[in-house]
Amino acid sequence: MLPNLKIDPKELPERVIVCGDPKRAVRIASLLEEHALVAENREYHSYKGKWNGTEVAVVSHGVGSPGAAVCFEELAKGGVKTIIRVGTAGSYQKEIEPGSLVISSAAVRQDGLTSQLVPPGFPALANRHVVDALAAAAENHNTGLTVAEGITLTLDVFYSGVVEFPHKLYQKAGVLAVEMENSALFVISALRGMRAGSILAIDGYADADLLETYDPHTESTQKAIEAEARIALDAVVAVK
Ligand SMILES: O=P(O)(O)O[C@H]1O[C@H](CO)[C@@H](O)[C@H]1O
Numbered sequence: 001m002l003p004n005l006k007i008d009p010k011e012l013p014e015r016v017i018v019c020g021d022p023k024r025a026v027r028i029a030s031l032l033e034e035h036a037l038v039a040e041n042r043e044y045h046s047y048k049g050k051w052n053g054t055e056v057a058v059v060s061h062g063v064g065s066p067g068a069a070v071c072f073e074e075l076a077k078g079g080v081k082t083i084i085r086v087g088t089a090g091s092y093q094k095e096i097e098p099g100s101l102v103i104s105s106a107a108v109r110q111d112g113l114t115s116q117l118v119p120p121g122f123p124a125l126a127n128r129h130v131v132d133a134l135a136a137a138a139e140n141h142n143t144g145l146t147v148a149e150g151i152t153l154t155l156d157v158f159y160s161g162v163v164e165f166p167h168k169l170y171q172k173a174g175v176l177a178v179e180m181e182n183s184a185l186f187v188i189s190a191l192r193g194m195r196a197g198s199i200l201a202i203d204g205y206a207d208a209d210l211l212e213t214y215d216p217h218t219e220s221t222q223k224a225i226e227a228e229a230r231i232a233l234d235a236v237v238a239v240k
């Protein structure tokens with residue numbers, strides 16, 4: 001039994017969708033054929049079903065890299081080979097408006113967790129086959145939403161304190177968006193032999209200069225979440 005997910009590894013398919021919010025997990029799971037709840041413990045709610053005939057699990061990992069890392073490590077121990085994160089993020093770029101989608105090709109490691117796992121120069125890269133599968137699925141879905149692909153940034157801070165984070169610098173460097181778990185997912189997947197990717201629905205602008213626009217509950221963000229869930233399901237079963 002995996003102690004935090006509370007799942008028997010025999011119950012886990014090799015292909016898994018992860019997301020922060022347990023309510024999003026049930027929403028994604030409800031899109032699957034023959035979907036059923038497998039386990040519930042802490043923030044980790046796990047469902048299973050089929051997408052186009054292939055078994056897929058959907059597991060929530062909560063907010064922040066340390067808790068999410070527990071989930072990713074236990075999925076690896078359970079024999080999972082492919083993970084796609086279906087998340088939300090704040091945009092760094094004006095043209096990537098709320099309601100857009102971002103496919104992350106790599107994550108800047110501004111989290112506290114991964115430096116306790118690997119040295120500072122170790123990259124946090126998405127698997128190229130997963131990135132390609134996400135890009136192809138997004139194109140097929142033809143949602144009309146803006147879809148951007150590139151580097152995202154993983155941070156531990158959601159509400160800032162007295163230390164100023166250099167948002168402007170990363171914005172200038174072309175980073176697309178900010179969220180809180182991709183670097184942990186990419187580093188752990190590299191260490192444990194899993195293929196990982198991430199697609200993010202933009203729910204506001206991350207930089208304070210770009211206005212305080214964070215609102216994950218708007219119709220446009222909810223539409224983007226629905227679209228990214230279907231895109232990720234297509235991609236997770238398509239990866240060879
Ligand atoms: O919507 P999820 O998947 O939780 O992702 C983003 O939203 C949370 C912050 O509200 C963080 O977990 C961040 O990474």
Ligand SMILES: O=c1cc[nH]c(=O)[nH]1
Pocket residue numbers: 088089090091158178179180203204205206214
């Ligand atoms: O970490 C996050 C997630 C969503 N939106 C943000 O601005 N930041």
